Amino acid sequence: MLKHTRKGNWMEINTPKRWAGKTIEDIFRKDWEVPKKLTHIFRMENKILVNGNKASWSSPLNLGDKVLIKLFEEESLNNTHAFFYDVQVLFEDDHVIVFNKPPFMNTHPNDDTDKDTLLNAAQFYLQSKGEKATIRQVHRLDRDTTGAILFAKHALAGAILDRMLEKHEIKRTYIAIVQGHLRKKKGTIHEPIGRDRHHPTRRRVSPTGQEAITHYQLIKEENSNSYVKCLLETGRTHQIRVHLSHIGHPLLGDILYGGKPILKRQALHAAKLECIHPITGEEIICYAPFIDNPPIFRSIDIYTI
Structure with missing residues (x-):
């Protein structure tokens, strides 16, 4: 260290x-x-x-x-509008911060009018502590996905973490609830993902898409649904949602990929994030508690996944 x-x-x-x-x-x-x-x-x-x-x-x-x-200088890299939201912090030091992202919030602004995102809330959080750095997201979560998400507090940490992400050295474990019972209780989905030319936001398994690898394992079955642990080896847009739908098990609530609309969002939570600290070299392990109210995920101990 x-x-x-x-x-x-x-x-x-x-x-x-x-x-x-x-x-x-x-x-x-x-x-x-x-x-x-x-x-x-x-x-x-x-x-x-x-x-x-x-x-x-x-x-x-x-x-x-x-x-x-x-490292710790006032920056003016962007004009991120500070937005107050009482977001949960899972880990923080002078270099990095991990938040527990709530549902129904974009990770970052998609245009100039999008000012109530997690990035905006993160900027407010830093400013409220008297820190004037420009915070940087390292990866992203879909708008309706909850859980652990990593940010860097300065350019050097951000650059090192970007490289680690490219080399698959940041481990992310997700919990999903899918429709039906899996034939194989454990497996790997190695199918390329590309854009769906018939839909502006949807992705699909495509031979011309980018390589995508998802490892999955059954946690438990409940009625006609299954709780599944997923580990990403790559980070394509909608990867878990596309891959599980592709094998016939769309996420509950994920109407974009064939899920039944019985929840207000797709049942997907980034439960655990693991990486080596970009500066100190120490191991960071963050567990993100479930934050839906009413709860979506029941009787799951995230500290045992």
């Missing part, structure tokens, strides 16, 4: 053994895999100091060198 302290706008690190002999360039390009553009900004704007001096990006660090990285 990388130990650090916050000093105003700066993160201070005493060079650990695993950094000794490496250059700042090595750490940014190889350890953190930061994009070239963002690395260039840190270099050109002198956002790195070593022992109080402007960093030499090509000089090896020595054990115990004091490295300062300027």
Whole structure:
């Protein structure tokens, strides 16, 4: 775990053994895999100091060198309108935050008039604490899907998490209620997903679509429905909804993909999120309690999935 302290706008690190002999360039390009553009900004704007001096990006660090990285600055990357909503926080530190997304709320604005999204609520939450950073979503959840969703508080954390997401290093576990009883209690759906040319928002399994992989496992059966745990290996739009409908088991309430309209939303909840912290390297595991009122998911212990 990388130990650090916050000093105003700066993160201070005493060079650990695993950094000794490496250059700042090595750490940014190889350890953190930061994009070239963002690395260039840190270099050109002198956002790195070593022992109080402007960093030499090509000089090896020595054990115990004091490295300062300027991370916590006021930004003006977007004009996100702050919107108050008492959203539940599952994990937070200086670098990342995980919210428990409520239903019937977009993750981010789709146009200039869309101002009551989770991103807007997250911006308000930070501002109410006196933090002036521009928050960044790392992934998204459908409007009617609830559960754990990850945001970054600064550009470096956001870039590292984006790379981790691309490399499938952020693990997301969902709970769904589907129609019918599954023939196979456990399996993998490996079918490409693309747009449905006959519908503006719907997706479908298509040989010309993007690769999509969903792992599923039966939790329990209740009447004519099944509770299913799903793990995403990829993150396509509507992936779980499309894949489970494709095998004949649409989600309850998911009328877009053939589900019965007996619920106000599709029965899908992001119950667990696991990843390695982008800066410290510690393991983050977040469980998102069910928040529907009245409840949709019954007798499920999320801490055992």
